[in-house]
Amino acid sequence: MAKELLKGNEAFAEAAIRAGVEAFFGYPITPSTEFLEHMARRMPKLGRAFVQAESEVAAINMVYGAACTGKRVMTASSSPGVSLMMEGISYIAGTEVPAVIVNVMRGGPGLGNIAPSQGDYYQMIKGGGHGDYFPIVLAPATVQEAVDYISLAFDLAEKYLSIVHVVVDGNMGQMMEPAELPPMREISDEIPEWAVRGAKDRDPNILTSIYIDPEDEEITNLRLLRRWKEVEKNEVRFQEYQMDNPEILVIGFGTAGRVASSAVRDARAEGIPVGLLRPITLAPFPEGRLEELCDQVQRILVVEMNSGMMLDDVQKIVKGKVPVEFYGRLGGVTPLPDEILDEIRRVSKNEGEISGDPRDEWMDRLEKMRTGDQ
Amino acid sequence: MVEAKTEVIYQRPESFTDVHTHYCPGCTHGVAHRLVAEVIDEMGLREKTIGVAPVGCSVFAYNYFEMDFVEAAHGRAPAMATGIKRVLPDNTVFTYQGDGDLASIGIAEIMHAAGRGENLTVIFINNAIYGMTGGQMAPTTLPGMKTTSSPYGRDVELAGYPLKMAELLAQMEGSGYIVRRSLHDASNIRKAKKAIRLAFEAQERGLGFSMVELLSSCPTNWSMSAQEALGFVEEKMLPVYPLGDYKVTPALQELRV
Amino acid sequence: MEETSIIISGFGGQGTLFAGQVLAYAAMDNGYEVTWIPSYGPEMRGGTAHCTVIISETLIGSPLVRYPDIVLALNLPSVDKYEPLMPENGVLIANSSLVNREFERQEIRTLLLPANQIAEDIGMSRLANMVMTGSMVKMEPILTMEMIKAALEEHIPERHRETLSMNYKALERGYAFAEKELG
Ligand SMILES: Cc1ncc(C[n+]2csc(CCOP(=O)(O)OP(=O)(O)O)c2C)c(N)n1
Numbered sequence A: 001m002a003k004e005l006l007k008g009n010e011a012f013a014e015a016a017i018r019a020g021v022e023a024f025f026g027y028p029i030t031p032s033t034e035f036l037e038h039m040a041r042r043m044p045k046l047g048r049a050f051v052q053a054e055s056e057v058a059a060i061n062m063v064y065g066a067a068c069t070g071k072r073v074m075t076a077s078s079s080p081g082v083s084l085m086m087e088g089i090s091y092i093a094g095t096e097v098p099a100v101i102v103n104v105m106r107g108g109p110g111l112g113n114i115a116p117s118q119g120d121y122y123q124m125i126k127g128g129g130h131g132d133y134f135p136i137v138l139a140p141a142t143v144q145e146a147v148d149y150i151s152l153a154f155d156l157a158e159k160y161l162s163i164v165h166v167v168v169d170g171n172m173g174q175m176m177e178p179a180e181l182p183p184m185r186e187i188s189d190e191i192p193e194w195a196v197r198g199a200k201d202r203d204p205n206i207l208t209s210i211y212i213d214p215e216d217e218e219i220t221n222l223r224l225l226r227r228w229k230e231v232e233k234n235e236v237r238f239q240e241y242q243m244d245n246p247e248i249l250v251i252g253f254g255t256a257g258r259v260a261s262s263a264v265r266d267a268r269a270e271g272i273p274v275g276l277l278r279p280i281t282l283a284p285f286p287e288g289r290l291e292e293l294c295d296q297v298q299r300i301l302v303v304e305m306n307s308g309m310m311l312d313d314v315q316k317i318v319k320g321k322v323p324v325e326f327y328g329r330l331g332g333v334t335p336l337p338d339e340i341l342d343e344i345r346r347v348s349k350n351e352g353e354i355s356g357d358p359r360d361e362w363m364d365r366l367e368k369m370r371t372g373d374q
Numbered sequence B: 001m002v003e004a005k006t007e008v009i010y011q012r013p014e015s016f017t018d019v020h021t022h023y024c025p026g027c028t029h030g031v032a033h034r035l036v037a038e039v040i041d042e043m044g045l046r047e048k049t050i051g052v053a054p055v056g057c058s059v060f061a062y063n064y065f066e067m068d069f070v071e072a073a074h075g076r077a078p079a080m081a082t083g084i085k086r087v088l089p090d091n092t093v094f095t096y097q098g099d100g101d102l103a104s105i106g107i108a109e110i111m112h113a114a115g116r117g118e119n120l121t122v123i124f125i126n127n128a129i130y131g132m133t134g135g136q137m138a139p140t141t142l143p144g145m146k147t148t149s150s151p152y153g154r155d156v157e158l159a160g161y162p163l164k165m166a167e168l169l170a171q172m173e174g175s176g177y178i179v180r181r182s183l184h185d186a187s188n189i190r191k192a193k194k195a196i197r198l199a200f201e202a203q204e205r206g207l208g209f210s211m212v213e214l215l216s217s218c219p220t221n222w223s224m225s226a227q228e229a230l231g232f233v234e235e236k237m238l239p240v241y242p243l244g245d246y247k248v249t250p251a252l253q254e255l256r257v
Numbered sequence C: 001m002e003e004t005s006i007i008i009s010g011f012g013g014q015g016t017l018f019a020g021q022v023l024a025y026a027a028m029d030n031g032y033e034v035t036w037i038p039s040y041g042p043e044m045r046g047g048t049a050h051c052t053v054i055i056s057e058t059l060i061g062s063p064l065v066r067y068p069d070i071v072l073a074l075n076l077p078s079v080d081k082y083e084p085l086m087p088e089n090g091v092l093i094a095n096s097s098l099v100n101r102e103f104e105r106q107e108i109r110t111l112l113l114p115a116n117q118i119a120e121d122i123g124m125s126r127l128a129n130m131v132m133t134g135s136m137v138k139m140e141p142i143l144t145m146e147m148i149k150a151a152l153e154e155h156i157p158e159r160h161r162e163t164l165s166m167n168y169k170a171l172e173r174g175y176a177f178a179e180k181e182l183g
């Protein structure tokens, strides 16, 4: 199929349709609304279910119900809406049914703004909802990658009976970029044995997240953890760029990683030996690869559109073997390539130890730059 | 210098700030704001009033009212207002909400605020659409009406029927004053103002939950001129949303303002 | 050209986003990598609208830039904003119908053209965006006139299809103006 110039949100929605999503439930919110609007146009024509729910709380519980039937189902929203979904997400995780949730992240906390952000990192990666569970989190950085990974998201959700979050930011939702959509997949008529479709010729299926006896809950939690270990073993994905003998390693995901790749290219042109690691699965994190790289590089620069949330995960893996520095923009501000290039230059000259939290010095630099900005 | 004799026929209410609003030309949000500000001035309530802004086009309502304001999460204004009123029972507390905010995501909060008979005033802007997010279907969207999330027209089989909030809330025993008015012409605007006055009077007298539903226009997302949009309110919305007094407690019926 | 960044900026309603899309389509149809990213949100409500288009021979990293190679500024605030950010040898084209000042930077390539007036002469004031685009093709021929016309023909919304020839004319008039001014 030929490439088309597609708006992010619409491409993501169409990718889900091509992957065989049978029901979409959502509620409008900028900057993800075009996703819902595309579903409103397409799903009724295909005879599939579309409901604009009364709220995100209702939407995720519609997803929960539909997921229990074993059909492919999903929702898409943006940060405040995803916050409202967290209870339902926890129930879905506890019931061990598959569901795909797309979060087109925006600036926060609170009502914040509608500008692109990565401030939901903790919420998405560390669970967000209550209880012991482990969502799979995919963070594509181009429209094409998102199209491909939304198909994969359904497969992973079904394989591991898991929540799969696809996280992008408002830039990705709003931008247009050529991408090739996959062909329309046949809707599978296989019925998972756990699904509720009427207990004809079999014992009733009960889908619930209640385990009133803690011993039973413990067994369930263990099962989820075992399953997660399988995910960690099999599903790590990342991309590398300019990795011939880098002395400096930049790590960034999504838009921040993408912007960083331009800065890395320009830094290489200046002769700075720098490479980029861009995690595509944030959970599971490319831990093994980062450990290997720690033996090869002399310094690490983490770039994010938040206050250093992935930074914490990186530091946990690096364990002080290599100095780690941080550069972030907050509140819906996207860093531009020249800012990151300046950071790479700075890091390339800086040979000293880094004492304490790399955020401390970054905050000072950012404040200085901001006052200089004005 | 010759002193000209002028008579002031319109003056900016004290409760209304002197700034240009961010609303689209021809939007009736501005009219509704002015009416609320005038009533608060006339009743001398400005200094003890606390407003609760919604999430919707009027999210920045607090820029236009010269009084204390808070900004709620989408749909939760009646809960936030309840919190304020319960700890400051002598203050005047009102929410200002659109139809997505009040009738969709926030329907639980509004029903329960009325059910508890919270002494609050609610100004409810029914423009049959989601303005701020760019024209999606609201629970109040008319059957057959095209929006960006009902692109083939609202199909009541799939997307349900319009919710009639004034009628619904009038059923609650805790509500004291529930009416529907319209902002499509001058005489209706006058009636709307009187209703807003009575709603605040109800609160001041502790007569329970009060709400004024105002039929409003959204020329931008209806893709109409300001004038056409007012015509749409009159011709298309009035038949679905009849104006009227849905509940007026006896104590208010005797009140003359 | 390895990678070129273009910002088209003006008031909402001046067709800046669409002009950017036409460039993006033309680039894609001719085998380039491309990204198009709009301003969205409160800024648009405030009345300004701009988009960034990156056209490249290789995979595009950042879809956003601080220092654009080319700027089409359809109003004064856009000139004020981008003139200081132009790189040396950058191209800044301003719509003199709405920009009542000279450029301050000497070492960049500039053009003042009365895009509104030219569009009105053609009989369609909405086409100032295409006039600007036409002049760009003359000043920095990363895409040819044929490529842009083909993209327009392919992607113009159906409801505007009857204005296609007017769009072509606007492109040509912009091109001709630049040719005359710059020799
Ligand atoms: C939890 C949550 N979901 C969705 C949104 C996005 N949102 C903002 S305003 C709005 C609807 C506004 O419509 P309405 O209440 O009718 O007010 P209007 O803009 O028409 O005045 C929505 C869905 C949000 N801010 N928060």
Ligand code: SF4
Binding pocket: B022, B023, B024, B026, B027, B028, B029, B057, B127, B131, B132, B217, B218, B219, B220, B221
């Ligand atoms: S979008 Fe509609 S409701 Fe919002 S300000 Fe404009 S006209 Fe008013």
